[in-house]
Amino acid sequence: MALKSIEFSVHGVVQGVGFRYFVKGIxxxxxxxxxxxxxxxxxxxxxxxxxxxxIEKMKKxxxxxxxxxxxxxxxxxxxxTVERAQFSSFDIVH
Structure with a gap:
């Protein structure tokens, strides 16, 4: 099964408000x-x-x-579209 892969950026007041944890939860x-x-x-x-x-739900x-x-x-x-995922989990990185 083919999978979707997105790279994204989000701008505004997005640091110091729990945004990364919000993304990880979704x-x-x-x-x-x-x-x-x-x-x-x-x-x-x-x-x-x-x-x-x-992926569409995450984008929204x-x-x-x-x-x-x-x-x-x-x-x-x-x-x-990718054939397989590059990662095994979703993580916050630094």
């Missing part, structure tokens, strides 16, 4: 694998891989963010 509940991290210039970036429907959630975040821009840097 990914784990949807069975996605990958990573998320804070970038040095103040946005959050990451990669998620898994079922296409789960990323555009909204958790209650204390203020998303000003959500960008998909790349979206591809």
């Amino acid at each position: 990914a784990r509940s949807e069975g996605l694998v990958g990573w998320v991290k804070n970038s040095p210039d103040g946005h959050v970036e990451g990669m998620a891989q898994g079922d296409a429907a789960a 959630e990323l555009a909204l963010g958790p209650p204390h975040a203020r998303v000003s821009k959500f960008k998909i840097k790349s979206e591809t």
